[in-house]
Amino acid sequence: MKSLLLLIVTAVLASAQPPSELRGVWITNVDSDVLTSDAKIAQAMNHLAAVGVNVVFPVVWNAGYTLYPSSVMKGLIGTEIFPGTAYQNRDPLQRLIIEAHRNGIEVIPWFEYGLAAKYATSAASVGEILTARPSWAARNSDGKLTTNVYGGGLPSFVWMNGINPEVQDFMLSLITEVTDRYDVDGIQGDDRLPALPVDGGYDSATVALYRSEHFGGDPPVQYADAEWMRWRADKLNRLMMRIRDSVKVRSPHLIVSTGPSEYAWGYGRLLQDSKTWVDSGLVDNFIPQLYPDDGDRQTPSAATNAYIFRLDRALGVVPAVKKGIFFGGVLAKVGPYVADPATLIGNVSANRARGIMGETYFFYEGIANANKKNGDSLRATVYKKDALLPYRNGTVWRPKAAVVNENDPGAVTAGQWVQNIAPGFTGGILVARDTGFARIDYRFSVPVSAHYDVYAFIGASPSVYTTKALYRLRSGNDSLPVTFDQSKAAASTWQKLGTVYVEQELRTVVTLTNEGIESNRMIMTDAVMLMLNRRLSPEVVMPMGVTGREPDAPAGFRLRQNYPNPFNPSTSIRYDLERTSAVRLTVTDILGRPVARLVDRVQGPGSHSAEWSAASTSSGVYLCRLEVDGSSVTRKMVLVK
Incomplete structure (x- = not known):
């Protein structure tokens, strides 16, 4: 009986575990305009997140120039960034990092x-x-x-x-x-490095x-x-x-x-000994370019067969013990050629049939082609579920950032704020004048104690806005004042306010008031974002499924995974409320039959917990259900005796 139960438990936990796959996309500045504006970067990262992509490789080194402001290049040739008006007075790499990490996508700069x-x-x-x-x-x-x-x-x-x-x-x-x-989350060379x-x-x-x-x-x-x-x-x-x-x-x-060429060609033509890099453990992931030639791209089946031929040839020089770092380099676009959805799906299927758990597409426009059909087709077939990156050992390294909009329950306003139709992160914004009183507190359900970067979404600002917007970033009992000039934002985008250490719980992280703004000026506010800083908190382990605000979680409350899980005989269940609410916390078996009622009362905002002692309950899989003001969320719990 216990063996059967363990099999059931294992099956339940496995069904809840996301697949482990690398789903990458190269972002180039050739035949692509993604990097030419902050808005296009944001749109691209939103689209890739919707497709299920979990890592991007943006070009940072091309044609003898960098795609970020480089002190090294400024000192060497006097030019700090790629020529062209679209790149001047900007940092495309920094903007892409913000938008990718906001979506839970890792960023590995590509020295093309x-x-x-x-x-x-x-x-x-x-x-x-x-x-x-x-x-x-x-x-x-x-x-x-x-x-x-x-x-x-x-x-x-x-x-x-x-x-x-x-x-x-x-x-x-x-x-x-x-x-x-x-x-960043790493670096990448390709067929020219070294x-x-x-x-x-x-x-x-x-x-x-x-x-x-x-x-x-x-x-x-x-x-x-x-x-x-x-x-x-x-x-x-x-x-x-x-x-x-x-x-x-x-x-x-x-x-x-x-991301090198295939080994025989790369070594024979470019002295690129990628086999030794793999065998010696010099690289953490290996993405050979398995691109069909022009003559092999006439039909989807021909392109897929050409990919499979190159895939098998490339696998032939990789030891079995290194197969886990091998991912296929897939051609999605070059010149006028755009791969058909059937080709891309066929390539992914060929990879999985050989135990290859991931691929990277060259390049973005091949995924976001006309009507986004390639990306949508991948999502509907081989990328139905979001995936964890294989090299992160089952953990979430880059959780989605938590965003609280100005009209969300987590944004608590007081005083004389007025809705304004100026475009914000989602919808309009709030504004207040210098007269009277206006205050807004942004509350977040912080999943783990760590260092977080704090951003405010600032719209393209007319000169009527204040130069002295006073934000207070809260860390425990401390408050870090940050003054921001809202009158000079050239485009609507995320602006970093600072970095603070925030403890795990439901808490106010940012406060903004109209205190001290100039006469006849206004102050605006919109969304605020909390993003995990991995440089300062590299050892933090993000709980499974925590990626900022969970997509399926109702606004206003959060049910955490019980701990420990599996458990015997008792476990602790934590949950967070953003406002005073009618709360019911119950336990049922997997058929929905009641087992225990742990909470049934009105509770105030903040973090709460309940203990379930299951000493007299049989081993099995149980469901914990949190109901708040008519909405609910459920988590699985496993009791093993």
């Missing part, structure tokens, strides 16, 4: 260009990096710039020499600039290094000499080790990801 310096059309257009540092250029045996075309042909990518210690230090400075400045075209390595720095290790002898003239290839690949492997060490010393929770 890797060790390529520029796509050059002539020897005179090698880009600002090699113009500033010509000694960094990779060269072939004829002394020409190394390109993707044998013999240095152009137009093509021109390369920096990744064996040169100065070049390695430069790439590491970009990577660590990102990990030190931003609350890599070097096979006919490269004849620059003076590499030749000198080779001679120092070979009793003064010169490198072989034949660039495809096996030992010469191995020597250069090993030097690039050392760079991969340095990348991993530089990232992991900052946080063991940061992911080192790679």
